[in-house]
Amino acid sequence: MLIKKSLRMHLENNFDWIIIGGGIHGVHIAASILDKYKDSDPKLGIIDPWPHLLHRWYSHTAATGMSYLRSPAVHNLAIDPFDLQKYGGKKARYKQVYFRQPYSRPSTNFFKKHSELVIDRFKLKDLHVQAKVEKIVLGNDHVEINCEHGQNLSSQKIVLALGSGDHLNKPDWAATVPNTEHIFSENFLWPEKGENRNLVIVGGGISAIQAALYAYTIGFKVHLVTRHELRQFQFDSDPGWLGPKYMAGFLKQKSYEVRRKMISHARHRGSAPQELIASLRKHIADKKINFHHSDVRQAIVNGNEVTVELANDTKIEADMVLLATGFKRERPGGKLVANLLSEYQLPTASCDYPILDAQLRWHPRLFVSGALAELELGPAARNISGARSAARRIVGKRA
């Protein structure tokens, strides 16, 4: 476990707050706590196994080759929602480079630059403990956090901001197929050039489409295989879920089973915005991308050669197979969260997700965000806006 020098003094004492997970959610919540309680200078640590905060966000967005975010500029990691636009400056020429309409969506690079600015502003790098948490012990007057390699930390309060990135969804047929990667696997890196090799991309959502368009630009012969029709939605849930329009009814609903159904109904899984679908259709019409609307029946492996056979009987010789099949639907947190449940009988709904209070507490010392807070924050809980809602609930209203 790597611990920054400035953190060592904290380790002799108790932390006030420890955030487990240094992704989009962990970083924004950490900044929000430090901002809200700046007068008392809280001792805060962020535990995350990667060398840099936001590692997962950077590697996932790079893997898709996406150049603009799906969400608007006000969904960013700073405290002030308009900070990213202010950072862009007033000149229109900057705005055109940094933001794309509709909804002023920031470019991936500009969002990254601004996120690093937020990290610097709150000196979050100094608070990063590079480790993976294996066990959490909830005590009466503190929480003990056991990390791999035997290091223990203790804190008054903790926040789980674990993301869903550990649970990649891979179809069974792909398990033993050579030259096959999941787009969000840590091993996946685009080669510099496709060299006219046959690339089969499986999936029909935003990541699959972005990857197909990117793969074409670097010279792959792209086959996009999707089992469902292209689903066009600007966002992955209606913006009405970001405010009282839909959230008021959601929060009035006492049944968590009904809340779960509302979330499933509201989330446009496997969808993509109009501009990407239009660009894909143009590439298909111009015969730059081969589009197959079919399920995969099997992959036939002959030495290092792979033939992907589709349910509609098409056979594609593939030099490389890329799975853009998203994440599993299971509850995030794996064993870490399962242990908490069994040790402390924390309340869960029938879908196995936490039942939380309005401050997102699962226990007086344990707060959660992201998908784990879905039954309280609704369908946008996993997104950047979900990180902002989680922070507002955890730290309370800002002055």
Ligand SMILES: Cc1cc2nc3c(=O)[nH]c(=O)nc-3n(C[C@H](O)[C@H](O)[C@H](O)COP(=O)(O)OP(=O)(O)OC[C@H]3O[C@@H](n4cnc5c(N)ncnc54)[C@H](O)[C@@H]3O)c2cc1C
């Ligand atoms: C390609 C892509 C594009 C997206 N684009 C948008 C967008 O435009 N707008 C939007 O609103 N949303 C978008 N999202 C959705 C969402 O905002 C991202 O998935 C975001 O990364 C979620 O942040 P997170 O902090 O919950 O999870 P992550 O970014 O996955 O971070 C969680 C961190 O927790 C760490 N962790 C997990 N378990 C432990 C443990 N036991 N101990 C210590 N650390 C642990 C992980 O290693 C990881 O570093 C996108 C998602 C993807 C995949």
